Amino acid sequence: MRCDSIEHLALHLAGPLRLCRADGSDVTPKSQKAQALLALLATATGFSRPRIWVQDKLWSDSPQARGASNLRQCIHRLRKEVPIKGEWLLSDSHRLALDPQFVSVHFGLEDSARPISSEAPEFCEGLDVKDPEFEDWIRDRRFDFEDKWEERCAQEAAEPLTAPAEIMQHRPTETLGHSVLLIAPPQSSDDELKGLESMICMDIAANVSHIGGVEIRYQSDGLVQTGLDDAVCLQVRTFRFGENVSLQSVLSDPKSGAVYWSDVRHLSSLGSRSFSEDYSSAVAHVTSATAVQFADGPMTGHSTRKAYRAICDLLTFDSTKFDACEQVLASFQDEPRSASLDAWRAYLRVTQVLERTASDRHATTEEAIALSRRALERDPRNPVVIAQAAHVALYLEKSSEKAWALAKSSVLCGPCSPIAYNHFSAAAAAIGESETSRIASGRALELSASQPNRSFWYILECFAKINSHDFEQARKYALLAHQMSPTFRPSLRYLIALSHVCGDEEGASAAITKLSALEPGFSIEQFNDSDYPTPTLRRAGLTHGLLGRQV
Structure with missing residues (x-):
C-alpha cells in the first residue's frame, strides 16, 4: 500500500482529456493551453520534454520572449488550479515533466472492459489549440491512436499477426522482465x-x-x-x-x-x-x-546483460561477433520493450552492408529497412530508434533528406543521447551543413565521454573533422581510435588517407600493412569504389592521391 500522505492524479487521454484525483474528483484545468501542455508531456517518454519544444508547439507564432512568458504563466496557473501535496509538475530552465510518483497516464487502450466492437474514442476529444504546430501534432497523435485501437481490436479478435519470416527466424528464448x-x-x-x-x-x-x-x-x-x-x-x-x-x-x-x-x-x-x-x-x-x-555488473540475471553486451559488441565493427549479436538481439523480438533492440538489429545490417560482410546485400538491406520501420511503429518517440532509422535512410535508402528529418527528430526527443547527435552529424554532413555537423559531432563526443568503445566515438569525430577540412585533427582522432582498438578497421582506412595528405608516408604505409592483414584482398583502388566504407574520404577528395600505391 502507498503512504496516505502522497496524493495521486490520473490523467485520461481517451475521449475528452480529464485530470482526476484518486477519489475520482475532476480537477481538469479549464484552459485549452493547459490541457494541451498536459497532453504534450503525458505522451513523452518519461513524461518529460524540452521546454523550448513545448513552447514551440503552443506559441509558435509568438516571439520567443513572449512565448517563454506565456509558458511560465500557463505552468503557474496549472499548479494553482491543481494544488496537491507534492511537486507533480516539474520545471526548470531546460525541461518540463510530470512526476510519475504523483501522476499516472491512461490512454484507454488498456481498458479491457470495452468491447472490441465499440467505436474508438478520439484522442483528447475536443482539445483545440489554435496553433499550427500543435494542430499538426494533435492530428498525428489522433491518427496514431486510431491505428493502435484497431490493432488492439484485431488482437482481441484472435487474429494473430504474421511476422516477416526473413527477420523473425529466431524463436524468442529470452525475456526482458528481470532487470x-x-x-x-x-x-x-x-x-x-x-x-x-x-x-x-x-x-x-x-x-x-x-x-x-x-x-x-x-x-x-x-x-x-x-x-x-x-x-x-x-x-x-x-x-x-x-x-x-x-x-x-x-x-x-x-x-x-x-x-x-x-x-x-x-x-x-x-x-x-x-x-x-x-x-x-x-x-x-x-x-x-x-x-x-x-x-x-554483479547482478544475478543474465538476459539484459546479454542484450547490452551485444550492443557494445556491435560498435566494435568486429564481423566475427555479428552472428552472435544478431542471435542475442533477435531472441527478444517479441518482448514489449524490444523496439530499441530491433533498431540495433537494423544498425547491424547497415554495418554488414557497408563492411561487405553481408552474404546477400539486397536481402540484408530489405531486412534493415523492415526492422527500422517496425521499431518506429513500436516506439515512435524513442530517440535511439529514430536515430537508427536516420542511419538506415542515409546509408541504405540513400535518402539524405529523410535522414536529416529523422535525425533532427531524434535530437529533439533525446537531447542527452550521443547516438542521436552522432547520426544527426552524419545527416547534416550529407546535406552540406558542415558546420552543423561539426558542432553535433563534438556534442556527441562530449555526451559519450563515459561510454565504452571509445574507438567508435573517436572515429565519428574524425569524420566530422574531415567534413570541416581539418585534416590534422581528423588524423589525431583516427590515431586515437586505432590506439584504443588496434583491430578496428575503420580507423586504419582513414589513417591511410589522412597520413598521406598530412605528409606522413611512413604512417600511411604502416596503416596499409595492418589493414591488409585484417582485410584479405584489400587494395588501395577500393577506396574509390562507391560501396567501399570510406564515403567521407571520397567526398573530401582524399582518395585520389592514393591510387597507384603498393599494398
Missing part, C-alpha cells in the same frame, strides 16, 4: 533542488529505457517492492555551492545497500546559458554508468 532500475525519491529539502533531482532521475530513467530491456520503477514510502533480484537502485542528490550546483549520483544494490558506483559532477548555476549543456552531459554520464552496471 529493474529502481529510482529513489528526491531527498533535498530545497524545493527547487528537489524538483531538479526528480527531473534528472526521470531523464536518466528515460535514457536507460531507450536502450531497451530494463523495467523502470519509482520507489515510494510504504510501497513494497518485489522482484529485485536483478536490480540497481539510482539515487541522486543535489547541493548548492555558491551559485553553482553539485550533483551526486549513487548506484547501489536495493537489498543490501552495497554501492556499485558513485560520482559527483559540478553544474553551472540554474538558469545560466551553460546549465543546459552541463545538465545533458550529467544525464548522459549517469546513463552510461547505469548501462555498464546492467552489462557488466
Whole structure:
C-alpha cells in the first residue's frame, strides 16, 4: 500500500482529456493551453520534454520572449488550479515533466472492459489549440491512436499477426522482465533542488529505457517492492555551492545497500546559458554508468546483460561477433520493450552492408529497412530508434533528406543521447551543413565521454573533422581510435588517407600493412569504389592521391 500522505492524479487521454484525483474528483484545468501542455508531456517518454519544444508547439507564432512568458504563466496557473501535496509538475530552465510518483497516464487502450466492437474514442476529444504546430501534432497523435485501437481490436479478435519470416527466424528464448532500475525519491529539502533531482532521475530513467530491456520503477514510502533480484537502485542528490550546483549520483544494490558506483559532477548555476549543456552531459554520464552496471555488473540475471553486451559488441565493427549479436538481439523480438533492440538489429545490417560482410546485400538491406520501420511503429518517440532509422535512410535508402528529418527528430526527443547527435552529424554532413555537423559531432563526443568503445566515438569525430577540412585533427582522432582498438578497421582506412595528405608516408604505409592483414584482398583502388566504407574520404577528395600505391 502507498503512504496516505502522497496524493495521486490520473490523467485520461481517451475521449475528452480529464485530470482526476484518486477519489475520482475532476480537477481538469479549464484552459485549452493547459490541457494541451498536459497532453504534450503525458505522451513523452518519461513524461518529460524540452521546454523550448513545448513552447514551440503552443506559441509558435509568438516571439520567443513572449512565448517563454506565456509558458511560465500557463505552468503557474496549472499548479494553482491543481494544488496537491507534492511537486507533480516539474520545471526548470531546460525541461518540463510530470512526476510519475504523483501522476499516472491512461490512454484507454488498456481498458479491457470495452468491447472490441465499440467505436474508438478520439484522442483528447475536443482539445483545440489554435496553433499550427500543435494542430499538426494533435492530428498525428489522433491518427496514431486510431491505428493502435484497431490493432488492439484485431488482437482481441484472435487474429494473430504474421511476422516477416526473413527477420523473425529466431524463436524468442529470452525475456526482458528481470532487470529493474529502481529510482529513489528526491531527498533535498530545497524545493527547487528537489524538483531538479526528480527531473534528472526521470531523464536518466528515460535514457536507460531507450536502450531497451530494463523495467523502470519509482520507489515510494510504504510501497513494497518485489522482484529485485536483478536490480540497481539510482539515487541522486543535489547541493548548492555558491551559485553553482553539485550533483551526486549513487548506484547501489536495493537489498543490501552495497554501492556499485558513485560520482559527483559540478553544474553551472540554474538558469545560466551553460546549465543546459552541463545538465545533458550529467544525464548522459549517469546513463552510461547505469548501462555498464546492467552489462557488466554483479547482478544475478543474465538476459539484459546479454542484450547490452551485444550492443557494445556491435560498435566494435568486429564481423566475427555479428552472428552472435544478431542471435542475442533477435531472441527478444517479441518482448514489449524490444523496439530499441530491433533498431540495433537494423544498425547491424547497415554495418554488414557497408563492411561487405553481408552474404546477400539486397536481402540484408530489405531486412534493415523492415526492422527500422517496425521499431518506429513500436516506439515512435524513442530517440535511439529514430536515430537508427536516420542511419538506415542515409546509408541504405540513400535518402539524405529523410535522414536529416529523422535525425533532427531524434535530437529533439533525446537531447542527452550521443547516438542521436552522432547520426544527426552524419545527416547534416550529407546535406552540406558542415558546420552543423561539426558542432553535433563534438556534442556527441562530449555526451559519450563515459561510454565504452571509445574507438567508435573517436572515429565519428574524425569524420566530422574531415567534413570541416581539418585534416590534422581528423588524423589525431583516427590515431586515437586505432590506439584504443588496434583491430578496428575503420580507423586504419582513414589513417591511410589522412597520413598521406598530412605528409606522413611512413604512417600511411604502416596503416596499409595492418589493414591488409585484417582485410584479405584489400587494395588501395577500393577506396574509390562507391560501396567501399570510406564515403567521407571520397567526398573530401582524399582518395585520389592514393591510387597507384603498393599494398
